[in-house]
Amino acid sequence: MKLFPESAAVQLEFDKVKALLTEHTRTAYAAEKAADLRIHTKKEFIELELSQSHAYLLLQQTGQHFPNDNVLNISRELKLLGIPGAVLRGEDFVNIRKLAEGIRLIFRWFEADRKTAYPSLHAVIRDTYYEKDIIGSIDLVMDEHGHVRDNASPELERIRVSLFRKRTELRRSFDRILQKLNKAGYVADIEESFLNGRRVVAIYAEQKRQVKGILHGESDTRRTSFIEPEETIELNNDVYSLENDERSEVNRILRKLTQDLLAYAPLLKGYHDILGEYDFIRAKSRLALDMNASLPQLKERSGIELINAYHPLLWIYNQKSQKPVVPVNLHLNDKQRVLIISGPNAGGKTVTLKTAGLLQLMIQSGLLVPVHPDSCFGIFKQLMIHIGDTQSLEFELSTYSSHLKNMKHLMEEANGRTLFFIDELGSGSDPSLGGAFAEVFLEELVRKHALGIVTTHYLNLKVMANKTPGIVNGAMAFDEKKLLPLYKLNIGKPGSSYTFSIAERIGLDPKLIARARELVDENHFTLDKLLNRTEQDLRKIEQREKELQKLLKDNEALRKEMVKVMDREKHHQEVELLKQQNRVNDERMSYLKDMERKLKQVVFDWRRAQDQEDKRELMKQLHALLFVQKEKQVSEKVKKKLDARFEETGRPAIAGDKVLMRQNNKVGILSEVRGKKAIVQFGAIPITVEYKDLVAVREKPAEEPAVDRSGG
Secondary structure (H helix, E strand, O other), X not given: OEEEOOOHHXXXXXXXXXXXXXXXXXOHHHHHHHHOOOOOOOHHHHHHHHHHHHHHHHHHHOOOOOOOOOOOOOHHHHHHHOOOOOOOOHHHHHHHHHHHHHHHXXXXXXXXXXXXXXXXXXXXXXXXOOOOHHHHHHHHHEOOOOXXXXXXXXXXXXXXXXXXXXXXXXXHHHHXXXXXXXXXXXXXXXXXXEEOOEEEEEEEHHHHHHOOEEEEEEOOOOOEEEEEEHHHHHHHHHHHHHHHHHHHHHHHXXXXXXXXXXXXXXXXXXXXXXXXXXXXXXXXHHHHHHHOOEOOEEOOOOOEEEEEEOOHHHHHHHHHOOOOOOOEEEEEOOOEEEEEEEOOOOOOHHHHHHHHHHHHHHHOOOOOEOOOOOOEEOOOOEEEEEOOOOOEOOOOEOHHHHHHHHHHHHHHHOOOOEEEEEOOOOOOOOHHHHHHHHHHHHHHHHHOOOEEEEEOOOHHHHXXXXXXXXXXEEEEEEEOOOOEEEEEEEEOOOOOOOHHHHHHHOOOOHHHHHHHHHHOOHHHHHHHHHHHHHHHHHHHHHHHHHHHHHHHHHHHHHHHHHHHHHHHHHHHHHHHHHHXXXXXXXXXXXXXXXXXXXXXXXXXXXXXXXOHHHHHHHHHHHHHHHHHHHHHHHHHHHHHHHHHHEEXXXXXXXXXXXXXXXXXXXXXXXXXXXOXXXXXXXXXXXXXXXHHHEEEEEEOOOOOOOOOOOOO
C-alpha cells in the first residue's frame, strides 16, 4: 500500500501495534518480520494471513497444542553449514537436530484430519517435506549432549579405549608417587594440579631438588613448585599424544558430518523459516487475544463497514485501567463516500478517524482487529492522511500552507482505491475562505470516487453534506446537561461545537459569554442552536427507543409464556376428552359383552328346551333383550330433546300449565285436576292420567342470535 505522507503509519500509531506484536515473538525471524510488517494490497495474501491468525487463535481459545515450542535462532549456524570446508561444533548439530525434530512434530500434527481442518496453517509447510535422514545422520555421530559418540568411527573407538587405559595407568602410578612423597613430607597442601595439560605434584620449594622430574612452574609466592615426576613423564606423553589423536579424529568426523549435511542446507534453511513463520502467526494470535480481536469479512472493492469497532491501543489501555470503551459504527461505500464528523473538541472525532485508519492498516497487514465479525473491510491501494499541525520551519511553510500542499497532492493522486483521513479540514485560515476551499476539496474527492473521513467545525461543510450526494454528516454525541462528551458517533446529522456550553462549563464570566453571543452572526448562532437541540432530541428519541425495545422484548416474552400456557391447557383438554371417550367406549364395550353373554345363554337354553312353553318364555327374554333396550335408548333420546326445550318449574302443576308425563316423555297442557286424576290435553285429544306422574314445565328462553356487525 502506498502511504502519504511517509509518516502516515506513525501518525495512525501503526508503529505501536508493530511494537506490541514484536513483544510476542520468540524468534529473530518473527521479530524481524513483525518490525517490517508488510501492508498487502492483494486479497489472496491478506485472506491467507488473516485465516492463519484466526486458525491459531481458535487453537489457543480451545486449548489445543500446536508443536512450535522450539525457539531456535540458528541462522548463523545454517549459513556456516552452507560454506564448503566449514566445520560445525557439537552444540550446533544439537540445534540442527532440534530444528529437524520440530519440523517432524509439525508434519505429524497435520497427519490427522487437521490438514483439512486448518488448511491455512498447513499452507506454511505445503511446499516442503520432512527428511528423516537429517536426524539419522546426526544420531549416528552425536549424543544428546553434543558429544561425538565413541563408535562414530573405528579409529575413534580405538583411540578412546587406549586413552582410557593410559589414563588409568597414569592415575595409579601418580597415586603411588604422591603417597610416597607425602610420607616424606615433600607435598604441599594442594598436593597436585594440572599445568599445560599435564598432571603435576605440588612440592615445597625447598624440597624441589629432592624430586626427580620436570619443573613446570611455581606459585605466586614461590613457596610451592609444580613438578612432573620422572616416572610419569612417558605416560603423560602417551596420554597427550592420544588426546591429540582424539581431537584430530573428532574434527575429521565433524567435518564429514558437516559435509554430509551440506546437501540439506537449503532444506534446513527452509525449516528454520517455517518455525519462524509459525512463531510469527502465534505472535499475531497472542496480540489478537490482547485486543479482543476477531476475523471480519473481506471484499475486493473499496469500502468500510465497522460494527462495534474499537481503537486497539485504547482497548488495551482501558482494559488495564478498567475503563469502558465506546464502540464505533460507520459505513463508507459507493453511496456514502465521505463522512464529515463534527462535534465538540475532545469529543472523540480524531479518535474515531484514527480508529478507522489504524484498523484498515492492520487488516491489510494480516492482523485481526477488534470489531464485530460481521464488519467488512475493502482493499485500498493508497492511504492518505492529514492529521495535526504539519507546519515546516525548514521550508518556511505555515500550517495552512502545509495543509494546502497536502490537499493538492491528495486531489492529484486520489482515485477509487484511495482511503483518506483529514483532521480539521480547512483550519488555519479565515473561516469563510478556508470553508470555501474545504467545500471545493470535498467535491473534487467525491468526483474522483475516493473514500474517507473528515473532521471539522465549519458550518458550511455540515450544510454541504446534507445536499451533496456521496457526503454524509456525522456527529459526536454530547451531554449538554452534564457538559460531558459521550464519545459516541451518530450518523446522518451534523453536530454542534458546543462552544458556549463548554465556555460555561469551565466557568468563563457570563458577561463575556453574553457579549460573544451578540458578536456571532444571528443565522450562525441559530443554526448552532438548532444543532444542539436536534442532538438532545435525538438522544431522547434513542432513550425512548431503548425503552420501547425493552417493552417489546418483555411483551414478546409474555406472549411466548401465554402461548405455552394455552398449549398446556389445550393439551389438558384433549387428554380429558380422550379420557371421557375412553370411558364411554369402556361402558359400551361392557354393555355389548354383557349382551353377548345373555344372548349366548338364551341360545344355549333354547337348544335344551323340551316343550313349547319353555321356548315361548325364552322368546320373551330375547324380545326383552333386543327391543326393550332399544325402546329405552329411543326414550333417552326423546328425553334429551325435551330437556333441551323445557325445564321444570319446581312447583305443583295447576290447570293451564304445561306438564310432562314421566312414563312416555310427552308434553301437554293440564286441563283439569280431579283428585288423584288429571286430564291432559294432547292436541285435540284429552287423556286421563295419574296426577302424580305429571311434572310442571316451561319452555326455556331462546338464545339471541348473534348480530352481524360487519356490515355485510
